[in-house]
Amino acid sequence: MDPLQLLFYFLVIIPSAIIHEYSHGAVANMLGDPTAKYAGRLTLNPLAHIDPWGTVLMPLLIFFISQGSFLFAYAKPVPYNPYNLRYPRWGPPLVALAGPVSNLLLALICGLLVRLATAYSTSSLFLGASGFLAIIIYANIILAVFNLLPIPPLDGSKLLFALLPERAFQLQAFFERYGIIILLIFIFYAFHLISPIIQTLFRLIIGPTSFYPQ
Numbered sequence: 001m002d003p004l005q006l007l008f009y010f011l012v013i014i015p016s017a018i019i020h021e022y023s024h025g026a027v028a029n030m031l032g033d034p035t036a037k038y039a040g041r042l043t044l045n046p047l048a049h050i051d052p053w054g055t056v057l058m059p060l061l062i063f064f065i066s067q068g069s070f071l072f073a074y075a076k077p078v079p080y081n082p083y084n085l086r087y088p089r090w091g092p093p094l095v096a097l098a099g100p101v102s103n104l105l106l107a108l109i110c111g112l113l114v115r116l117a118t119a120y121s122t123s124s125l126f127l128g129a130s131g132f133l134a135i136i137i138y139a140n141i142i143l144a145v146f147n148l149l150p151i152p153p154l155d156g157s158k159l160l161f162a163l164l165p166e167r168a169f170q171l172q173a174f175f176e177r178y179g180i181i182i183l184l185i186f187i188f189y190a191f192h193l194i195s196p197i198i199q200t201l202f203r204l205i206i207g208p209t210s211f212y213p214q
Helices: 003-030 053-063 092-121 122-149 155-163 168-188 193-205
Strands: none
Touching: 003 053, 003 092, 003 155, 092 155, 092 193, 122 168, 122 193, 155 168, 155 193
């Protein structure tokens, strides 16, 4: 990414992460748990979701470690009480999946706009806007794919635990206890493994175009 793209990426990924967290709270509320609503988190106001580490310090650290080639951020997790949900087993994974699904929907909407701009407009203004929309798509795909990893505390782990038989509680306890360590190891040593998935989804959503964040 050039400096302008990187700045825009930073400005994009934070509100995308906020939409991600808001979606968790909205689905939990629909399923009978108003915890996020009572905590003042059922809002798109950035001030309610900014996490000092995940939204500010960690992105800056990653930026300097990667020498400006990569950036990632997250918002403060939205609280919810799984015991209030209507579906004890499938409620938690539904709440968890709401975040990644919201990011994929945002990527699909922006992808449609890029396709329309590419197909029906020759204006440099529209084509320039398409380049920035491509960054929105890329950022949201990263958020969706990364959060779907079945590693606690990521969203994908909730689906994994729902699919595991009850007798596998020891395995679940192990993952919950050491999940953050496993996640850090993955981020620093194996993140490249999901890059082909991210790139494939990007190309499928954006269609035949030259816009691709480097």
